[in-house]
Every structure is written in structure tokens, then in C-alpha cells.
Amino acid sequence: MARLSHIALVITVNVLVLMCILAEEERYTDKYDDVDYHAALKNKTLRDEYYNCFMEIAPCQSPRQTALTGMFSEAYQTKCKKCTEKQKEMFSTIIDWYKKNEPDKWQLVVAKTVEDMKKKATQ
Template sequence: MARLNYIIILISIASCVLAEELYNDQYDHIDVNNILNNDKLRDQYFNCYMETEPCLTADAKFFKDISSEAIQTKCKRCTEKQKEIIDAVADWYTQNKPDRWQKVIAKSLEDMKKKNADQ
């Protein structure tokens, strides 16, 4: 019995160590379709992410900060709603602005290379 308890404790510790903390869900309520269907808003978010203009809202900055990692890790740390948001963005851009989507992917790769170099 003691051996079984020991194994359960080891598995629990390993699970805690391996578990990734999810991104904050504070902005999970945003209406991504409203943003994608509004040229001005969509351009503001895109330019924020590309760092060509300042981020005008806290949610834009939040998504800018997590997007590169989320894209490159297939949303490993995303909440379910964030996965839906990233999927909606990817679908919209690949269908409507594939050149911009390629820029997003290129920037996400560049950002992750920088992040990994800093660690």
C-alpha cells in the first residue's frame, strides 16, 4: 500500500511539473468576428501585432503578447475560447488576406527565435 501511495505521489508531482499554465482568460469575451469584419479594427489589431503602430486597447496588447507562442505551439496554453479566436483569425486571414497571414506566421517564427535565444 505504501508503494502505491509513493507511485501516486510521483505521478502527481510529474503532472504538476509537466502541466502548462494557461494564458489569462481575461479577454476571452472579445467578439473576434466583429473585429475581423471591421476594416479599421482589424487593421489596428494587425498593426499592433506587427508592431508598426501602437496597441490601442489592452486586449490587443494581450493578444499581441501571446499570439506568436500560441501560433507556434498550436495553442498549447490557450483556453478553449482562445483556440476558437486564433482559429477564426487564421481562417479569416488565409481566406481573405493570405499575404498578411504569411507576415503573421513569419513574425511569430521570428518572435519565438528571439524568445528561445533569450532563455
């Protein structure tokens, strides 16, 4: 009987470990978490480059722009479910800045995030 209890305990522990591994959320890469987004928001040229990259008005100027703008639609729509803490802070600050300083552009960004997520859902 003790052997059966031991086997049951081992199986239970293994199942719990497997559940924890499977339950761990996929996260966006933290490769670009060091970006100085405050400086980017203050620099009109750089800010416009990111905006134009995201809106597909102009080509992205760097892998960093491609990566960050590429994750934005999903991050916004899912309330940053896959974001690192730094990304949550970054995206929140950017969203607040656009809402306050460029609300017309912000509305276009929101519309594009909806469009992007619709495309993703049909793929």
C-alpha cells in the same frame, strides 16, 4: 510487511500526484476569452488596430490588444499548445480569415511569428 506495503503505496500515490501537478500545462490567461473576434474581423478599423499592434507598426490601443497579439506568435508556432478552447477557436478563425481575405498580410504575419520565435529562442 503490511506496513511496508502501506508506506510504498503512500509514496507511489504522492509521486503520481506530484507528476500530475508538474505535467499540467501552463495556459494563457482566459481574461480576454470573451473578446468578440467576429466583430473585430468585420470592423476594418479595429482589425487594422490589432494587425498594426501585432506587426509593431503602431502602438497597441488597449491592454486586450497587447495581451492577445503578445501571445499570437507562440500560439501559432506551437499550434495553440497553451490555449484555452476559446482561444483555439478564436485564433483558428482569425488565421482562416486572413488566409482567405488578406493573404498578403497573412504572409507578413507568418514571417513575424517566425522572427518572434527566433528572438525568444535566443533570449
